Amino acid sequence: MIKLSHAKYLILACFIFLSKYSNAQLGFCQGNSGAPIFEETFGTGLSNGPPLPVGTTTYGYWGQSNPQDGQYTLASSTFLFGWNLPSDHTPGDTNGKALIVNASTTPGEFYKTNITGLCENTTYEFSSWLINILPLSGCGGNGIPVNVKFEIWDITDSNLLASGDTGNIFSSVTPAWEQYGLVFQTLSGQTSVILKMKNNGVGGCGNDLAIDDIVFKSCGDLIITEDSSGNNSETICTSETPYSEIITAIPDNTVFNSHFYQWQSTTDGVNWFDISGETNEDLSITGLTVTTSFRAKVAEFASNLTNLDCITYSDIYDIQVLQSPSVPVSGGDVDFGCGLNNATLEVSVPTGISVDWYDAPNNGMLLQSSSNVLTVTSQGTYFAEAVNLSNGCVSVTRIAVNANLIPPEDASFTFDANCNGATANITGDIGGSFIFNPDLGDGAIINNTTGEITNGVPGSTYFVEYTTGGACPESSIQNVTVLDIDDSSFTVTVTCDGALVDQPLATPGGLFTFNPAPTDGATID
Structure with a gap:
């Protein structure tokens, strides 16, 4: 003994x-x-x-x-x-x-x-x-x-x-x-x-x-259980599920001359259940999402597999599934600051969780580790991944945060002059505001929203500044001259069959009409 x-x-x-x-x-x-x-x-x-x-x-x-x-x-x-x-x-x-x-x-x-x-x-x-x-x-x-x-x-x-x-x-x-x-x-x-x-x-x-x-x-053979990498256990994260693996029961042949198998699994470490149809030395594991252990019932004769007094068990192969952290919460997309060449992106995670930044939603290049904040110098989409500091598991997905490059604002506009002032036509970004620059103080009025000038002095030139209303405002200045009032004065020289008009001071290009219209058949050019 x-x-x-x-x-x-x-x-x-x-x-x-x-x-x-x-x-x-x-x-x-x-x-x-x-x-x-x-x-x-x-x-x-x-x-x-x-x-x-x-x-x-x-x-x-x-x-x-x-x-x-x-x-x-x-x-x-x-x-x-x-x-x-x-x-x-x-x-x-x-x-x-x-x-x-x-x-x-x-x-x-x-x-x-x-x-x-x-x-x-x-x-x-x-x-x-x-x-x-x-x-x-x-x-x-x-x-x-x-x-x-x-x-x-x-x-x-x-x-x-x-x-x-x-x-x-x-x-x-x-x-x-x-x-x-x-x-x-x-x-x-x-x-x-x-x-x-x-x-x-x-x-x-x-x-x-x-x-x-x-x-x-x-008592049976020493029966080790290994996966395709020669390991007898595996630890994964929920981010790696559903998980697949092939494990093999390997007897040392010191007791049994032949081997018959029935694989079992458990999720609580206490209650074991036969896996239907899995009676070979290899077990193909697919779709695993929770912590599970596997072992094989082994007998020297097939008929003994159903008799618990006649079987032995292989070593247990454990697959531990650790909880991955939730995806980080984005602080929102960020625009490049006006006049700056960078943008600061930010996400939030619970205590005990860190953040790694990547340039792609999967795999990709690690840009920065262990920081909730990422400062970038080019526009694009960046991806934040949560990392559990206690078990190393990462979030199942990454959160996308955009760094937006703001295009230059367009403050261009034109004027159409009239006798009372002018009307503005915005050819760039709308939503800005108009002011006189400088203000002549002659009583002319400008609509700050539309740019329309009223009560202008005929012949006077006004300088108007338009400033856009975006995040990064731009300004431009245009000038406009109020049209002079036309001279409609003329004289008439009577003739035997009508009259001749003489208008040496009048503004040319006007139209003549009878007022009131005659009823005797006379005509006017």
Whole structure:
């Protein structure tokens, strides 16, 4: 029997033939194990007991924590007789109990149980945790060591299938739990066995022990699980989902001669579910969006895959999906400042999130890292990506922020002069304002919105400034001269059949009409 300390496993690949009908493997399962087929933890509670079922042990039950030679009890601790057992071994239990035995001076069975429903030609591991509860100072420093024999018998209790001894487990200053195990393989037609733990020590002062966590489970190859990059796990971010990968179960072929698979998955680490149709050594994972673990049930024979007592499990392959941060919130598109050659873009993110800036919505060139603000010198669209400082995940998308180059504003306009002033025609950007520049102070009026001049002095020239109303206003000045008032004076020289008009001072180009019109048929040019 090879022992396994609580801190470190010791693996020994050694086979020994116990009879021509069976063979035993001393030590622990070198590969992967299935879930426990049988497990004895002896319960919990502060009181002693209850007694084990009849036939479980040849020792007598004692309902207190000080069993005499040849007696046992179930308790969570004991310090009687100078013993030192502060607690049981079972991880995570409260007031967990152990089987405490004051070994007899003659050989006896500490523990015995039947295991049924096993598979033929299948390898199993029988193990238990033991502790010598006599301190080093006990029995004057000459305490008899504990020595336990592990045996596996056929169901008739007539054929020994496998056995092994722990060897002497000596007292120590601070007693510590140690695990011991035995590996064996069932024979053809064998589906049930008897497990026994016997006193292999001698009588006298000492040989006092506690037993806990007796386990019987299947044993198979060491089956590692790797992805296409040779990794046994993966951590991704939600920004990388849906995720795809191919993982492979790789047995070391030390136990099984053939391998049949059924892949399983879990999202809570507790409840495992078969993946329909996935019965090969490779598993193709597609569309994964949440943290999920994968493993393969493995059996040496296809028919054993449905029997949990006959299978082992591969190593677990974990894909952890970390939460990506939300996309940054844009402070809005930004125009280049008037007269400046840059624009400052800004986004906001929660505490614990930083911002990286890129020149493209995907991939692209990193322009600046770890800053909510980006100053640019050319127009275009820039992209902000949130980065979680605790896990390195980035936002699923990037927010686009535009830096707009403002085109120069156009302050051009023209005038159409008239006798009262002028009307303006804006040929550039509308929405600006008009003023006289300078203002002659002669009573002329200008409409600041339309630029129309009224009450102007005929013949006077006015200078008008138009300023655009945009973010970066521009101005221009035009002048206009108010038209002079026409001279319509004329004289008439009478003739025998009408008259001649004489207008030496009048403005030429006008029209003559009768006013009022005659009724005698006279005409006028």
